[in-house]
Amino acid sequence: MKGNAGLARPQAVRSPGTLPRLLPADAGAGPDSLARHLARYGPSPAGLGQRQRESLIAEVARAGLTGRGGGGYPTARKLAAVAAGHAPVVVANGTEGEPASAKDKVLMTRSPQLVLDGAVLAAEMVGAREAVIVAHPAARRVMDDAVAERARARFDRVRIRVRTAADRFVAGEASAVVHWIERGVPTPIASPPRVGERGLRGAPTLVQNVETLAHVALIARYGAAWFRSVGTPAEPGSMLVTVLGAVREPVCAEIAIGTEIGQALDLAGGRSAPLQALLLGGYFGDWVSVTVAMDRPFSSAGLADLGAGTGAGVIAALPAGACGLKETARVVRYLAGESAGQCGPCRFGLAAIAGQVERLAHGRDADLLHRWLGQVDGRGGCAHPGGVVRLIRSALRVFDAELRQHAMGWCCGTTSVLPVPPGRSR
Numbered sequence: 001m002k003g004n005a006g007l008a009r010p011q012a013v014r015s016p017g018t019l020p021r022l023l024p025a026d027a028g029a030g031p032d033s034l035a036r037h038l039a040r041y042g043p044s045p046a047g048l049g050q051r052q053r054e055s056l057i058a059e060v061a062r063a064g065l066t067g068r069g070g071g072g073y074p075t076a077r078k079l080a081a082v083a084a085g086h087a088p089v090v091v092a093n094g095t096e097g098e099p100a101s102a103k104d105k106v107l108m109t110r111s112p113q114l115v116l117d118g119a120v121l122a123a124e125m126v127g128a129r130e131a132v133i134v135a136h137p138a139a140r141r142v143m144d145d146a147v148a149e150r151a152r153a154r155f156d157r158v159r160i161r162v163r164t165a166a167d168r169f170v171a172g173e174a175s176a177v178v179h180w181i182e183r184g185v186p187t188p189i190a191s192p193p194r195v196g197e198r199g200l201r202g203a204p205t206l207v208q209n210v211e212t213l214a215h216v217a218l219i220a221r222y223g224a225a226w227f228r229s230v231g232t233p234a235e236p237g238s239m240l241v242t243v244l245g246a247v248r249e250p251v252c253a254e255i256a257i258g259t260e261i262g263q264a265l266d267l268a269g270g271r272s273a274p275l276q277a278l279l280l281g282g283y284f285g286d287w288v289s290v291t292v293a294m295d296r297p298f299s300s301a302g303l304a305d306l307g308a309g310t311g312a313g314v315i316a317a318l319p320a321g322a323c324g325l326k327e328t329a330r331v332v333r334y335l336a337g338e339s340a341g342q343c344g345p346c347r348f349g350l351a352a353i354a355g356q357v358e359r360l361a362h363g364r365d366a367d368l369l370h371r372w373l374g375q376v377d378g379r380g381g382c383a384h385p386g387g388v389v390r391l392i393r394s395a396l397r398v399f400d401a402e403l404r405q406h407a408m409g410w411c412c413g414t415t416s417v418l419p420v421p422p423g424r425s426r
Helices: 034-041 050-063 075-083 103-110 112-126 137-152 174-183 210-222 261-266 300-306 324-337 344-360 367-376 384-398 400-407
Strands: 089-094 130-135 159-164 205-209 238-245 251-256 275-280 286-289 314-319
Touching: 034 112, 034 137, 034 210, 050 075, 050 112, 050 210, 075 112, 075 205, 075 210, 089 103, 089 112, 089 174, 089 210, 103 112, 103 137, 103 210, 103 238, 112 130, 112 137, 112 159, 112 205, 112 210, 130 137, 130 174, 137 159, 174 205, 205 210, 238 261, 251 261, 261 314, 286 300, 286 384, 324 344, 324 384, 324 400, 344 367, 344 384, 367 384, 384 400
Parallel strands: 089 130, 089 205, 130 159, 238 314
Antiparallel strands: 238 251, 275 286, 275 314
């Protein structure tokens, strides 16, 4: 068993302001081996006793780490709640069902050992004997190889299993991940109990995004003050973002939280065409006019008055030559097909709403759509219908001028930029 007990600091501490923290600087070097990983970051705390577990959870709390999967819930609270239960389990969630996001796939394929460090540390912190890694299909082989390397080195006291994630948009929600592992059906459920109380095999289950766990691994090595040396006082640390659309080189990059959106676009080579709007956060996110977005900090606080948030770390640039209404209609039709089909608002409401958005893009009136949105918002068996409603409402705000143009039979948009997988039924 390699590593060091407690919160001792290794000699390989990276400079506080240096990014990237999570990814190797050399993008072409391939996945980090265990040896290269340890040379880069130093050893991880291991063999934690009860007091050390409590101390490390407190350190995560001081760091102010929040979930990087889109929910933004304080990580230390989840750790402490699961640690109070009996025989807990840890699940590292790398499902990444969001088509516009690549951050978790990139992290798992380039820094698999850092993800595993975080999963193992989380298991030790809550007193679990097992960590399940749910890996996107694109990252499964890399994660298998990384686990096998650690097993050969007898590196961990915690058992690690790897499971391929379900290929569905809804599959990344915590309860859907648990149901996928147990039953092979990724069904999200909003009703209690939460998985932190009763999840995998009825045990308290910590379902945590893989990026969040990678940050836990770094906080355990370098401490809360180091973590907070980038970002903002209210939202400390860094985050992975996927920048795509009308940019020169779509990229997954690491930014300090609070970085201006225009600077994030520069990491992708800058805009490749004049822009009209940005989709922030992903397909459960928000359209924002480019005229008000470019100098905004990419943070929850920086986007709050626009009704937007960072979500899954997606920044999608819509060129002036595309139609925002048609882009939204394409995405909504895809999301309607991704419903778990377990309740009326999703099963029937989203299909009807998708059709109405398509008709809206061809000049129909929006009154009926507004009424239908109110009938499904907040009434589903999970968050799926509410997320779709949020996207549509932001489109109606931002593309109001296009609505009037479409009503007069005019639309010049011909370009499609948002990735939409082939449609499928339930």
